[in-house]
Amino acid sequence: MTPERWQQIKSLLDAWDDIAPEERASWLDQACKGDPELRAEVESYLAYEDDLEALETPPSPEPLIEALAPFDEAEAGQLIGPYRLERLLGRGGMGAVYLAHREAEFEQRVALKLVRSGFESPDTLERFHNERQILANLEHPNIARLLDGGTSEGRSYFVMELIDGQPIDAYCEAHRLTVRDRIRLFLRLCDALAFAHRNLVLHLDLKPSNILITQDGIPKLLDFGIGKLLRRGRETRQEEGTATSRPMTLTYASPEQLDGAPLSTSSDLYSLGVLLYELLTGRLPCGAYAESQPALAYAICHQQPVKPSTAVRRFETIGFAENRKELRPADVAQTRERSPAALARRLRGDLDAILLRTLNKDPDQRYASVEQLALDLRRYLDELPVDARRGSLAYRTFKYVRRNRWRLSVAAGVLGLIFAFTVALSNQLRHTERQRQRSARLSEFLVDLFRAAEPDRAGREPSVRGLVDIGRQRLETELTEEPETRALLLGTLGKVYYRLGHFEDAKQTQQAALDALQRELGGDHIDIAKMLNDLSAIAFDQGDYRQAEAYSRQSIAMRERLKGDEVLTPPRNNLAAILMLRGKLEEAEAIYRDTITLRRAALGDRHLKIAITQRNLATVHTLRGEFEAAEPLLQESLDIRIEHLGRESASVSKVLAALGRVAHARGELDVAERYFLESLEIGRRLLGHHHLSVAILEGDFARLLVERGELSTASVLFDRALSALTAIKPEGDWTRADLESAYGGYLAAVGRLEEAEVCLREGARVLEAVRGPDVLYTRQAKQRLEAFELRGQESEAGDE
């Protein structure tokens, strides 16, 4: 065929795709008029339209494996050392396992493991020899014994006790074991592993296929293949190089295994946790949304496991690539308990706590040993209180951030807040002797508080959250002789919770403070007005805008009654933010403009408070799509913030994000990306990975990546943002809806059309209901939905 002829045919094939199905035949007649051969040719190509999928599937992995890591299979009847092979039992990455017997001793059957040829790096051989030595020393009824080993024609092999059994997960399903029975079986496994650990052996490759249950129901632990002799008191270090250079099963690997961090018994403990999670919930703790190996690795290191009791009620898509399938709660529950609800009830509380503790990213926060895990599970079976639920509040928040800088930074902010409060109060109180005593009592309380959290007493560094928790607890019984001070201090702690992003705690604490203060002061008071304003901010961030507006109006009304004009700005700004959400942009804009003028007059041009209002005003413009107006405001706001705070501050990070959004909306993707990246870097460092602003930012960045076609990275970011936002915001919240809609755009881009449609519709619906039809977010969500629907119609037409 000539290139010209092909171009001619090609253009007809292209055009065909664009023509309505019912018109195609006549169109083709027309197009090929006078050239019947052309028509026949075009049709001969069109005949393959239904087979287009065939080339959509990537080439099978088999030839690639063969090409890159060939495997010469041994044959039945072949002699390996003194062993005669009978048949292949199974094949793994490192080699194959055969049923074999010693020459002339037919009755004793064994499992013989032969190293994959082309795989014999010195590393592998060393590992094999390791395994031989280790296993020879391990005699336990639940550990498969090593019998022999050697080299035959340059290939290493070793010989193990033949276990006729079923992998533990399949066994549990086949026998429909209840949750309690699964735990009992699992406990026997714990015992075997604890025994190995006592003998200084790590397994490091625990997974269902390495744990067989015999017909008599006895678990046998196989394949201490990569276990290393553990010298007492010392951790095993991974050898030089990346973590991927050592064999492990990603699904069950611990975060430190992936990180290449030092390994200890705690890594096995983690893998056991994954296994138990899987046995109880039918899914993996971190793999919920992972679509690929890198995504799973990322999730293992960074994503919080979903509570087992929550997980079992979810529909989920699990597995990789072609193996992805829908997991239904009813199917999972069926082999375990009566119903999904019953299964969730069974898991809620104790088992949630035990599993989450075992699966903590930080080895130091897990159980100290497999024995401890077993002990807690036995407590659960005996209906005794479990250890895992003690002090869980403090861990849950701080498991990631212990080594992070943000602790220092936020801690400094918190101390500043408390300090400022103390100074303000003692200034107020300075005048009389009685008041001096009050002030002294207050500092005593604070000093005591910090002492309680000193590192050497708790055995670890204090956490801000822990400190505030302790403070709140102590305020329940202390300072009762100073109810007003107590109430104000409680309010301060509420603010700290708020700054840390713990909105529910913030709300409760602030509410308690308000009640106490109202009891004490009655009527109108500036402190009450301030507290109402704080409560409004909390309600706002929790997505309860009705409540936020109510608090805000109460606060403003009270201040107006008190006639304190100079303090009117912050609450009015709050109200403006709420108005903005309600789509009343004009009113909000007026308040912000007014505020800027007032503040300029009172504070000068470069005050930090002006920077804050500038950003808010910029948001009004952004929501209207007036990016030209928004950008310079943001830029100035950024400059002022940097002047006051330096670049490393959460407040700078927020403005950078806003600039990124504006740049993105204008289609300047490179500029937007730079803003997003810098903002994310600062935000993550200072606020941690689960903060609301960071989650929102990740969502924004993900949208940009979708436009760029970097879909896998986008998917990871979406997962993170969605799981963080879902934890913080209630259903029906507009930020959630906005993210969901954007996620829908991603799903559409990767062809997951049904899910995409749900997200797009639901997102647009909530946004329209909550934020009104005219704001930017709603418009964008609707545009996404329309584009999707349009595409759907087109492809429907194309399918005909």
Place this chain on the structure above:
Amino acid sequence: MGDRKTDVTRLLDAWSGGDPAALDQLVPLVVGDLRKMARAQLARETPGHTLQPTGLVNELYLKLIGKRSVQWQSRTQFFATMSQLMRRILVDHARRRAALKKGGDAVRVTFDRALDVPGGGPGDAGIDIVALDEALERLAEMDPRQARVVELRYFGGLTLQEAATSLDVSTMTVKREWRTARLWLLHELGGGGAAQGHDA
């Protein structure tokens, strides 16, 4: 080993500095890495994970480029070059195997469920890599860019957008080229191709 490492670094530097030819020189040097990674992936035995060209190239990219700052276009260029490499590896292997088969002494290894490596989807089974390669050569003679689209999509696993960036055309163009290229290839591999016979 040390030399290889410097070579790789030097070539990567040259490439990220704007010399596209450096990437081609890099190709023979990374085959060893691919072998290692393939083995490591096998050793990991991730259930259900497919050891596919895309996965390997991604891993290679992370390994070589990971921490460098590389332009989005360069990234795509990397994937495009590696898709050629994948094609070569797969085709060479298939040819060797075919040659061995003629000799009659080769044991064809089939991977079964034990390894839990899923075979291709329903369509995959029917694709003969050698025939596809030859058909692709013929396509390249008529329409080089279109052949390139196939290479990027099928052997490199690039998305439509990525392929578009790599070829500096619109996504819509890639989409169309990909569709008609597949029609052409299927036609060649089916009735049309069989008539010509294999000359290998």
